[in-house]
Amino acid sequence: MAACAFRRSIASQLSKVLDLPPESLIKSISAVPVSKKRCVADFQLSIASITEDSSSSCLSQDLNLQAQKLAERLKCDAVVSEISAGPGTVNFTINRELLAKTVLQQVLKEGSEYGVKSELFSAVPKQKAVIEYSSPNIAKKFHIGHLRSTIVGNFIANLKVALGHEVIRINYLGDWGMQFGLLGVGFQRFGDKEKLKSSPLQHLFEVYVQINKAAEDENIKELAKDFFRKLEGHDEQALSLWKQFRDFSIEEYIRIYKRLGVRFDEYSGESLYQEKSQEVLKMLEDKGLLQKTMQGTGVVDLSDKKDLSSFSTVMRSDGTSLYITRDLAAAIDRMNKHQCDTMIYVTDKSQSSHFEHLFQILKLMGYDWAERCQHVSFGLVQGMKTRRGEVVFLEDVLDEVRARVLQNMASAKTTKQVEDPMDTAEKVGLSALIIQDFRGLLSSDYQFSWDRALQSRGDTGVFLQYTHARLCRYDEVLYRSSQDLQPKHIVSYLLTLSHLAAVAHRTLPVKGSAPELAQARLCLFQAARSVLASGMKLLGITPVTQM
Template identity: 85%
Template sequence: MRSAGQRGADRAGGKRRAGARGGADLPPRGPVMAACAFRRSIAAQLSKVLDLPPENLIKSISAVPVTKKRHVADFQLSIASVLENHSGDCLAQDLQLQAQKLAEKLKCDAVVSEISTGPGTVNFTINRELLAKTVLQQVLKDGSEYGKKSELFSLVPRQKAVIEFSSPNIAKKFHIGHLRSTIIGNFIANLKVALGHEVTRINYLGDWGMQFGLLGVGFQQFGDKEKLKSSPLQHLFEVYVQINKAAEDENIKKLAADFFRKLEEHDEQTLSLWKQFRGFSIEEYIRIYKRLGVHFDEYSGESFYQEKSQEVLRMLEDKGLLQKTIKGTGVVDLSEKKDLSLYSTVMRSDGTSLYITRDLAAAIDRMNKHSCDTMIYVTDKSQNSHFQHLFQILKLMGYDWAERCQHVSFGLVQGMKTRRGEVIFLEDVLDEVRSRMLQNMASAKTTKEVEDPMETAEKVGLAALIIQDFRGLLSSDYQFSWDRALQSRGDTGVFLQYTHARLHSLEQMHGNEQLTDVNASCLQEPDAISVLQHLLRYDEVLYRSSQDLQPKHIVSYLLTLCHLAAVAHKTLPVKGSAPELAQARLSLFRAARSVLASGMKLLGITPVTRM
């Protein structure tokens, strides 16, 4: 840490409180977020002591998470983050000593009312009235944009991103596993768009392969055109189950191979039937996506790249990357020593392409079409090896942009099968969660009369599914529990919806006009300060999720916000309070609801206003 002349300080308890006002400047005016204004003010003073540019210190100054302790600082500086040549093995007592030395050189001023030290940190408490006034003004002014234009994102370039997610196999019903890819991809797209990036959402359908030969034969034997029109996915599923029982029959195998060969040769009758399967499937999927609040900019599929995959094989051959095995299959050597100890099969012995070949063609086509900065694939973790191979082959082909491709993988949902071990279909889950929520709403004493109970139950039920899914690391498997997901108390999606509806009701009850000139001195109670401190952290939470694409940071933040708002709602009544006090408290609750709604929408949840 750079040295500077020492200044006297009261070391008692490691704290100093505001005395004479001087030193750092007041938060800058203009379109600067509350937390940014305070960070800049602290960084300005630190830069003079540490002889470092203020902008180098901004990201080292973080808002302190709210705890059950009544008095916590608002911001803290990690000493390790500003030490020169910090090796990571610095003793804790050394860091503590450095923190104390730095704190002694800093002054309280009009912004910072108290400076203290913690384990390896210097802590800053903001002037309480300034905290309340600045945070509320900023949240209520920015609305849904609060936190998204923070200077934490100033060094993050705006990008064009292509995100591939959901990607079901056509002619098959959505099962619960598809829910994870769909809601995770939707979250990543929502977050990137909110932060100013340009996003193309792609649904890459599994619409090609030998299984369609089997399905085609099955439909010829067991299919019904009327049932196909009325309930396409259910009927095709039933057909597939029936034909699958006979799949080992050599005659059926031959018929299936012949059907798929005709499909590849673009036989008119065969292609017409396949197009019906595909068209009806997409119509059904769009209906289900609408229930999930998800949309796509582009529906493509493996079939689009059947011919282009042959171009990829020619490119691999021209570059000397395609090797033939004794069996006649084509492989790409991925081993470091080039001894085929690690390889990827990209061609069948008959010269036709495989799934990875079509993925290579799709990646090249997308980059040519969209000129994107990054491509993100959202699938379960069983495909980790597939995407490692995909990106590695692209690099070998000379595509440097393969470094900017990313696979976001997720774990499995456990406990989502029937007692007979059968997979549960997604729409059945959506129907079940809506039905259970309707029952819960009907029996709850706090339920308000709503215009459309079915729609409200659907939104609340979907919130329950999303929050249970997003609470942990995406890569982890998790055990699904109906009872836990649908609880109105505790850390659930139902609790988020209930809190939002309750806060919205409070606003409606006391007038929905725009509040101005809040008297910040009316918001000095510990429960009010806790809410304000938490609102201060929102941009940091968004930044963290934007870096690792994990929704759990936002979920945890929103659940804490709801708990803090619930406590404040009990201890800081609006009804019966003096007008000035009531207005200040109403502003606090409105700000909390605004940030809650903003975060919920990023997660893919539509906030309800009554339930």
């Protein structure tokens, strides 16, 4: 009888008084957020959620009166120790001893499955989701934005898997396009095959920077266009060089993702869809959606009104494909291949317009499933610098955070001897990056701070008495995150739980207590640790046992 059972018990009593089925009341009963300043109830019923006519005048006054009358008709029992009316709500406080005992028993019994079995998810159908995230561009910076896409996508995938959904994790590489015309010419001029093998991302980036400077020369631009035309035309020599760029880069990406604890089911890429994008252009033409401009480029009109046209360019004047054309081909191919219920794209918010166009064109082409496609966008990270300067590669960030944590461990008096300090520092450092990133709304830009990321103390003054109550609300936090795909709800919960556990650790000693009391307190800490570990794993954090 944890959170679910408490809701059921409250719903059962309400059902008799209101003459409504208990099932229809359960979702109207929500946990009350913990307050640091005052004691609050554990659960509350919103009167508006069970009132059919909630648009009448004097609404708030009516709701307050209804709440007062309903509270007076309800009685306390073995489960509910106090009932009161609030502004438009009826509040329920649970019997403290029963709450602590039942919640701890359920946490310890269900372990990592605690929370995900909640009846809050019973009405949510199990789905198959394709999630595209990380998606770096070969030869360009694998920067902090890619870190955000990687950890956010990994969180969404972890959460969906934990809730019983089937997930296909796709890394859609930027491995095609005009930049490979430049890179091909650049490598022929400035490339080194040994450097390409030993440090592909670094070397290709250096070559790309050099050839971009040289591309002010019109001759270089023409050579780049010619190289890309050869790629699109399956020229053997051009394709062989391009394949080396791609294969060596993927090897290095896999090594970096391993450090992050991230994996993918598929490494896809734009290159796979260069031919299918021509099929998409033919489909657009057959449906009368493809229009030609005076310059010869192909566009699709997305406007409802013909006077305010919004065009999306889908073809160059020479007939070659664009990023959006390849994305259209990829979306159609994935849906045919996986027959999924939803497709989620995790990228920064600068690409919002691109995905709006993508989904609109798919709808115009007659694909109803475009309604089930979703772009999860995130803001920009500012101020990320390592000791060596501006961040160029993700690996620079991982090396920096590991070095800083090792330094902190060496200088801290409380640091224990650990078997593998390097591995511990890596995991702790990654936790610091993830938590700083996930604390706010994903759509918000934020200023990165190494000091803030790595500080060992957070908020203070959190009250102890609601530790048990906070534990029983984990399922609601998971439910909120599953609805809006925002990790901040879980982060906020885990941080509060950590502060409460720290206060409990100081004030509820296990050693030296009477055996029965010691056992109860040990159960509390085991339960807190179990929930903390489950939540951390969802966020992509590997819990450490010593640090």
